[in-house]
Amino acid sequence: MTEHPHPGRVRPRRLRATPAMRRLVGEVDVQPRQLVLPLFVREGLAEPRPIASMPGVVQHTLESLPAAVAQAADARLGGVMLFAVPELRDATGTQATASDGILNRAIAVAAREAGGALVVQADLCLDEFTDHGHCGVLTADGRVDNDATLTRYAEMALAQAAAGADLVGLSGMMDGQTGVVRDALDQAGADEVAVLAYAAKYASAFYGPFRDAVESQLEGDRRTYQMDPANRREAAREVAIDVAEGADVVMVKPALAYLDVLADVAASSPVPVAAYAVSGEYAMIEAAAAAGWIERERAIRESVLSIRRAGADHVLTYHATELAGWLAEEYR
Template sequence: MFPADRPRRLRSTPAMRSLVRETRVDPSQLVLPMFVAEGLAEPRPIASMPGVVQHTRDSARRAYAEAAQLGLGGVMLFGVPEHKDAVGSGAIDPNGILNLAIADARAEVGDATVVMADLCLDEFTDHGHCGVLDAQGRVDNDATLEIYAQMGVVQAESGAHVVGPSGMMDGQVARIRAELDAAGHTDTVILAYAAKYASAFYGPFREAVDSSLQGDRRTYQQDPANAREAVREVLLDLAEGADIVMVKPALSYLDLIADVRREADVPVAAYNVSGEYSMVEAAAAQGWIDRDRAIDESVLSIRRAGADIVLTYWATEIAKRLR
């Protein structure tokens, strides 16, 4: 007449729920994406991402130090240059804003937290694409690889512990790995954006990096309808030498995170992207949801799906709350 199994017993108190909790979030599993802009006198708020700014080099240094002090797993750096050109030459300039930000971060934190750098041309090209264009205006995969290889070496020499090729060019991991090793940077880690989708959820990011994008990226980023293709992309990157693989975006692709976790024998990262951030912030600003609980639940769901590492704009806030 009464249930034999009573799972509610294990939910009776906060201490009991904590004792049996299956998935946890620790600051060391979180990476803070940061935008460092050239030519700013003070940090510039990003309107579509409340609470996130384009940093000056000085304000970024303070953020690096705070990240290390809070025990964050790392920072992922994006550069916002004042000037762009067709081939993204600022990306391979040792004095370009991204490479200077890398050097600043490494000088500030040493090895206390992991310094990661986005390895892509989209912030540096005047057309906003992730690679150089051919005579027909299409992204030239193989010509782009040669620039990526140079970027990888410059970023490693600037102090990056991790380079993150995010352009979804075929063969990018192998080409970057070969160039890094040839230059003596055998310890530099490659975090491959292995399954990066042509998503609507990147909208606020375009403001954050002052994107000049003309057209779209559907010819090289993945079709949101495809799941098996993501696994294929991951396996190719692993075969080319990726040390960590990433799924981007995260919340609409939790099934892909789970699929990749089953297939990959390396750490799996997921990027809680700008649109996912902004939707929560916008709903919370209207009083429609409990902001802190929504943030925690979002990141917890990414971890529960199988991500070992979560890139999130809430990393610092979550780490403070966990303390």
């Protein structure tokens, strides 16, 4: 038997003994204000449509969207992030910049309902609006034309600002997108609209259910512009570029499979850092919980807490409103 010179003197378990003690010494927590709820709006629906691969998530109509935004505001979330699915798509994503396009109408509806109670954020990318499903304009031989795409992004930013967006989320991973959008907003007098740069967005398998949600037309993949999952140091370069170009917030996406990258970015970024718990991460938790293999609430809490622990200042998660409700119950 091993003898301890001072048995009982050093016992870390003392700080785990009760819920009150664990709460007192907890290093990281999750607050509703740190959560952002992604919302989908589908043109042409008569009522909300469930997304089969994302149980509990729907494609909203413009009529059902206000209630979801109001619920998010009542839950004291930090914001909502809007994605839209148009009925008509074309090569350059015309509907992305149309004032009566579904995303710009959804922004206006959400901004009106939110009334400043939360940050209305909009996805700034062409993939939902193009008939080829890529995040930009294509060349004659089928490659994504980076600089032609930047022109469309600037036009999108102005349309979203005019509709009432507080923040535009640049998710396309085009080189120079942050600087071009920032300049376009500033020159148009929309200098108070914030820019969220998806700085480290990886070409991930975990986006599968999202592509169902937006009815993606993509054939092939996005590996020529989204980051290689093997690369960690490259994320620091991408973040530095976006910050230099004027990003107000930078993002790591996906979150759970890239916690090392998130921790690196959080340790060095001079601006707030977001992380996106993406559709595949959501679907895995829901599927495992439905099968009885994990405790659903604990798994949701732990997954978001781990993203916060890695350094995210706020987290985009489809569980945001529900999680905020649980957090509120803790302190009643």
